[in-house]
């Protein structure tokens with residue numbers, strides 16, 4: 028009996044000391060982050076009206092306007108001196124240039140007869156440096172282990188492998204083919220593919236979509252040189268051979284042993300159209316107190332992949348979940364500040380855009396920081412925290428934490444400490460392994476902070492069957508888990524904002 032009482036007392040002491048470590052003020056404002064609130068915002072942002080929030084699109088602008096209005100509603104003032112800091116005059120939004128290079132600009136003629144993109148030929152990358160007219164085409168048949176049997180290539184080279192049993196050439200990787208002929212004098216490589224017509228029918232819209240890159244940088248432009256690789260139908264290849272006056276069978280037979288020159292005029296003119304778009308990050312700055320020059324950043328990406336084949340990709344989990352989490356935390360910190368419990372360090376809650384196309388918004392922010400990167404003590408990034416992956420069936424109170432120890436072990440410890448005190452989720456470090464093949468550490472916005480040496484922690488629920496699919500919808504979100512995971516980030520942010528020392532960077 029006495030022993031029982033002793034055990035009970037020990038337990039009570041343990042509970043009391045854990046409670047003593049909890050910060051009742053932090054908990055009070057955590058109460059503002061509710062399932063209902065998260066649901067309300069997500070039901071707006073991930074609705075069809077927002078058209079999948081693709082960077083540069085109308086839906087993205089609707090989303091940034093909505094988020095900004097909420098920030099204002101929380102009483103968060105605009106950032107002072109907005110324009111001198113590279114923000115829009117509203118003081119909340121940071122705009123960045125996006126270049127959309129559409130495919131399909133190259134027009135091809137054989138013997139003066141025009142052929143058409145997505146009917147007779149296709150390509151994924153437009154790399155033709157200038158218009159090109161030639162009087163002859165070199166015919167080669169076959170790749171060898173060491174590369175193409177070219178010696179010196181013709182400016183326009185026709186690669187025609189008859190009776191090829193390999194998988195369709197386009198998915199052999201056109202970029203690799205391009206590399207193989209680079210430096211051989213080839214400017215256009217035409218690859219004959221028996222299934223080209225079917226591929227174009229099936230993947231035409233994707234081939235036409237084009238590629239985005241962040242403007243104002245060389246990102247994405249470096250790979251855009253090298254020979255133009257085009258996949259053509261056998262019919263077009265036959266027209267080229269026939270145009271030279273040779274018979275197909277004979278030409279191919281000769282090409283098996285040597286390079287065959289086809290005397291036929293062929294031209295390539297034009298380029299894809301480049302469209303100039305803009306993306307927007309939305310910033311809510313809650314100024315700190317005695318340590319206000321130091322900044323804690325909390326990020327999530329507001330953009331998703333837009334509309335494809337007439338279907339809106341709502342991106343409720345990816346990353347509507349992170350976006351509404353950031354909004355909820357902004358509201359809680361703003362209300363705390365209004366009540367006289369503001370953070371010691373400044374907080375920057377930022378919904379970034381263009382993540383899906385290559386982390387554009389976070390790259391732009393860290394290249395054009397509104398607050399000095401030297402004074403940025405950490406970035407807590409959220410990308411998908413509203414679902415459960417298949418490996419956690421039945422054990423759903425978890426979150427993957429990635430990168431939290433890499434640059435600052437102290438930051439990793441703080442995440443664990445706050446989880447222990449408040450949220451008690453299972454922290455899963457599976458994807459934190461340096462050699463993790465998914466490379467998630469490099470695949471979301473925290474990476475742009477980490478590469479500048481800023482400690483980061485990335486919160487993630489893992490992938491699921493609706494990842495980047497049209498059914499990533501609000502009704503599949505687990506708002507209970509979304510709230511709990513948000514609270515882990517919130518309590519981590521609260522600690523980072525208020526402790527005496529910023530987390531030490533490893534090795535310092």
Ligand SMILES: [Zn+2]
Nearest residue numbers: 345346410411
């Ligand atoms: Zn994402």
